[in-house]
Amino acid sequence: MLTDSILLGSLHTYRRYIARYLLHKDPEQKDPRLPIYYQALAGVGAGWTNSLATTPVELLKTKLQMQTQRVTLRHASGTATSGLAAEVFWLVAYPADVIKNRLMADSLQHPQYPGFKGMSKVAKDLWTPSHQSPRELGLLGLPFRVRRIYTGYLTCALRAFPTNAGALLAFETAMYFMNVK
Incomplete structure (x- = not known):
């Protein structure tokens, strides 16, 4: 907010x-x-x-996103339809956000991803890390690789809709009542 x-x-x-x-x-x-x-x-x-x-908020989000623990929702039911801008934005932009967060979380003294090529190295390490299991290889491993890149997306998407809708509603309502053009 x-x-x-x-x-x-x-x-x-x-x-x-x-x-x-x-x-x-x-x-x-x-x-x-x-x-x-x-x-x-x-x-x-x-x-x-x-x-x-x-x-500062991005740094905290980055630190949380870099955790290796996985959270699984086992009894989720129903589907949600969203053409909503915030949801589509995050669906498309999330991989770039994950790459950015890896770069932000990299050590300043001993960086793993130095220089201009750091972004492509992060993307490669996300897609095909050195510790990749055999089940993640080839076409059948595609869902595992996509999952690795989209870890944490559900939380981001669930937060984006009410946050952006509420902010836009509040802003437009305030502008209307203040008669601002």
Whole structure:
């Protein structure tokens, strides 16, 4: 909630600053909408601002994600349908997040994944680690390799939906009641 508030609040603030700058630069301007490249600039600023708050949280998440213990839900029933943006985002972005977390958790004094090639080495080590069992080889081993990359995904997906939906609802409702355009 805190990081989404910072992200959305700073996005709004950067948009306002840019709009004021453009109005000051050209007082004759009548269209209050920002061009897409200024929207992108506001997004970059918001992402940078948000990263200052999320870095400690990301470090904790990384440490938790790096644990080797597995949690299994044995009696899960029913299915859930989600085209929802947060769920699709995490489904696609999760492998990259796992790679990023491995790089973040790497030792600074004696790194396993140094330099620019570190990312590809992490991906290779996740897909075909040196301690890979024979059942993980070949086409029949594909589910085991995918499982290794998506360890912890269920928790992430279950958290993403209510978190993002609630944050967006709160933000849009607050903007509506404050009559902010």
